[in-house]
Amino acid sequence: MSYIRDPLAPFNPVNAVAPAAAKPNAAPATPATASAPIASALGPGDAAIVERLPAILDAVRILSPAAGTLAHGEEHWRRVATLGLNIAEANGADRLLVVLFAMFHDAMRFNLGKDDDHGMRGGFLAACMNAELLGLDEERLDKLDMVCRDHSIGSTSEDPTIGACWDADRVDLIRFDRAVEGIYMSTLAAREVWFQRHARTLLTGTPDWEQIFYRLAH
Numbered sequence: 648m649s650y651i652r653d654p655l656a657p658f659n660p661v662n663a664v665a666p667a668a669a670k671p672n673a674a675p676a677t678p679a680t681a682s683a684p685i686a687s688a689l690g691p692g693d694a695a696i697v698e699r700l701p702a703i704l705d706a707v708r709i710l711s712p713a714a715g716t717l718a719h720g721e722e723h724w725r726r727v728a729t730l731g732l733n734i735a736e737a738n739g740a741d742r743l744l745v746v747l748f749a750m751f752h753d754a755m756r757f758n759l760g761k762d763d764d765h766g767m768r769g770g771f772l773a774a775c776m777n778a779e780l781l782g783l784d785e786e787r788l789d790k791l792d793m794v795c796r797d798h799s800i801g802s803t804s805e806d807p808t809i810g811a812c813w814d815a816d817r818v819d820l821i822r823f824d825r826a827v828e829g830i831y832m833s834t835l836a837a838r839e840v841w842f843q844r845h846a847r848t849l850l851t852g853t854p855d856w857e858q859i860f861y862r863l864a865h
């Protein structure tokens with residue numbers, strides 16, 4: 648299945664998610680904010696990487712000890728991807744890196760408790776797959792490695808992509824009934840009340856990967 652938009656089709660960023668929204672459990676539209684969305688477009692080489700996302704996900708699933716867990720497995724990854732894309736639509740973060748972060752950041756958890764090095768192992772897994780599957784340039788691979796490695800140390804960042812990744816992961820602490828204070832968030836979007844409410848709604852209706860990849864490609 649192709650997730651790439653027909654290059655000859657007219658592009659309308661306002662209703663680009665409409666086909667996905669028609670499906671059950673479709674990704675909710677980003678609630679209105681005071682400022683216009685500034686979502687970053689995919690880069691010229693990104694379409695090919697988006698096409699490989701299902702294969703990348705399959706490889707991560709095979710290698711991940713955590714993929715099947717409720718606390719840190721795929722449902723959490725899909726919520727992080729969804730929340731991260733929502734933030735990216737507001738702050739212009741690198742949307743492809745946000746989705747890759749969602750797939751890799753907890754993939755190499757060896758247990759459900761304290762596992763300080765799991766982010767570093769997740770970033771290492773991405774680096775190991777880069778030549779065969781991901782195909783990121785050195786700068787983006789370094790950023791993916793860094794956001795995975797440091798995602799659980801409690802830092803914030805002014806970099807839009809790093810902030811989108813870390814905030815998306817932290818907002819989903821709502822799955823443990825934990826709300827994160829604004830001072831621990833990097834982005835304005837994640838500090839807004841509607842965003843915390845939106846995160847809670849995802850607990851009962853997380854978009855599937857097909858919907859997430861479709862949204863990323865459009």
Ligand SMILES: [Fe+2]
Pocket residue numbers: 719723727752753816
């Ligand atoms: Fe996580």
